[in-house]
Amino acid sequence: MMTKPYGKPGDVTELVSSLGWMDEDLSSQDGDRTPEIGHYSLHRSNRGPLEIGSEDMDEEEEEEEDEEMGLDGEKAPKRRGPKKKKMTKARQERFRARRIKANARERSRMHGLNDALDNLRRVMPCYSKTQKLSKIETLRLARNYIWALSEVLESGQSPESHGFVEMLCKGLSQPTSNLVAGCLQLGPTTMLKLDEKCGVPGAGVPQGHPISYPSPGLPSPPYGTMEASHLLHLKGYKGPPYENSSPNECSSGTPPYDGPLTPPLSISGNFALKQEPSPREAERNFTPHPTHYISSHPYPPTSLAGLPAPQGHPLFPGSRYELPLDMAFEPFAPSHIVTSQMSSIYSE
DNA sequence: TAGGCCATCTGGTCCT
DNA sequence: AGGACCAGATGGCCTA
Numbered sequence: 001m002m003t004k005p006y007g008k009p010g011d012v013t014e015l016v017s018s019l020g021w022m023d024e025d026l027s028s029q030d031g032d033r034t035p036e037i038g039h040y041s042l043h044r045s046n047r048g049p050l051e052i053g054s055e056d057m058d059e060e061e062e063e064e065e066d067e068e069m070g071l072d073g074e075k076a077p078k079r080r081g082p083k084k085k086k087m088t089k090a091r092q093e094r095f096r097a098r099r100i101k102a103n104a105r106e107r108s109r110m111h112g113l114n115d116a117l118d119n120l121r122r123v124m125p126c127y128s129k130t131q132k133l134s135k136i137e138t139l140r141l142a143r144n145y146i147w148a149l150s151e152v153l154e155s156g157q158s159p160e161s162h163g164f165v166e167m168l169c170k171g172l173s174q175p176t177s178n179l180v181a182g183c184l185q186l187g188p189t190t191m192l193k194l195d196e197k198c199g200v201p202g203a204g205v206p207q208g209h210p211i212s213y214p215s216p217g218l219p220s221p222p223y224g225t226m227e228a229s230h231l232l233h234l235k236g237y238k239g240p241p242y243e244n245s246s247p248n249e250c251s252s253g254t255p256p257y258d259g260p261l262t263p264p265l266s267i268s269g270n271f272a273l274k275q276e277p278s279p280r281e282a283e284r285n286f287t288p289h290p291t292h293y294i295s296s297h298p299y300p301p302t303s304l305a306g307l308p309a310p311q312g313h314p315l316f317p318g319s320r321y322e323l324p325l326d327m328a329f330e331p332f333a334p335s336h337i338v339t340s341q342m343s344s345i346y347s348e
Numbered sequence: 349t350a351g352g353c354c355a356t357c358t359g360g361t362c363c364t
Numbered sequence: 365a366g367g368a369c370c371a372g373a374t375g376g377c378c379t380a
Contacts, residue, residue: 098366103357105367110355134353354377363368 125168126183137176144168 117138121127124141133141148167152159165184169177 099358102359102367106358106369107356109368114355136353350380352377352379354375356374356376358373359371361368361370364366 126180128179128183131179133176133179137172140171141168141176141180144170144172 114135117135120142121133121138124133124138125145126133126141144167147170148159148164151157151167152164157163165181168180168184172180
């Protein structure tokens with residue numbers, strides 16, 4: 001039987017009210033949300049060595065009793081091993097201070113992670129401040145994007161093709177697929193073709209977005225490890241492994257799409273998106289590199305400096321790229337692939 | 349109202 | 365000892 005290790009919120013509230021340090025903890029928060037917790041440890045006191053909840057006890061006596069007696073008053077076996085260190089007031093305070101510091105670090109760490117995700121969102125083929133991709137969808141789309149671009153480099157497939165869009169949308173939820181499709185502004189022709197693949201409304205097949213992957217209901221596909229080698233070197237590899245989803249499955253419903261978010265398939269345009277500080281960055285007075293996006297960052301990337309400028313890259317025809325400086329242009333495919341591909345382009 | 353997503357706290361583990 | 369990282373748990377917010 002599964003048992004929850006923690007008490008219910010109601011229990012917590014009661015207990016919190018009896019403890020002073022909770023309020024102190026809450027007031028120490030600096031996040032944009034008001035953390036309402038800090039009291040879980042009350043219910044964890046029987047899980048670990050720390051007895052935070054015993055703060056108000058007459059420490060020594062109470063601890064002895066707890067060890068001797070079970071919760072229901074039965075005699076409990078004496079605990080073996082090293083005797084638990086007593087939680088003196090000083091120890092509790094030290095622990096509390098340490099915990100508060102650790103919480104702050106953890107918050108900051110997660111903020112950093114979120115900032116990185118925001119940066120990732122900005123270089124995705126669809127970026128909207130109003131309709132942000134969820135974390136998981138951002139990662140999925142990023143993976144697909146790398147994959148799709150690699151495919152473009154490898155096979156010369158046009159990024160205008162619906163195959164490219166299909167690759168981008170593989171494994172994404174339907175709303176995200178719709179978002180991507182909207183961003184790429186699929187024309188009616190493309191949509192029709194995709195409709196044929198996924199089923200035309202009224203044709204006795206599920207109606208849905210043409211490029212919806214995977215199935216409705218969306219248990220997330222298993223995203224196991226998929227190494228670049230799988231992507232790029234396995235001949236005949238036709239996409240990431242979606243064990244539980246069929247690429248032909250379509251789902252129904254069309255989430256709202258709030259207008260074009262990025263230029264239609266304008267990869268270079270996407271690069272050129274001005275990078276504004278995320279709300280959190282702004283909040284924390286985070287200042288991105290002053291030239292986060294330099295106005296005319298020349299192609300080629302630094303790793304290819306010295307090579308003659310290309311006359312129209314198949315992927316980025318005639319563009320000058322504006323890259324965030326913190327995106328060391330290790331482009332979107334593993335560098336060795338891109339480098340070799342690009343070298344051949346440059347040498348042409 | 350259920351479910352998805354998120355931020356936060358927390359304790360454990362590993363590393364320096 | 366202390367920091368980084370991680371996963372579990374929880375509650376809030378939002379949307380279908």
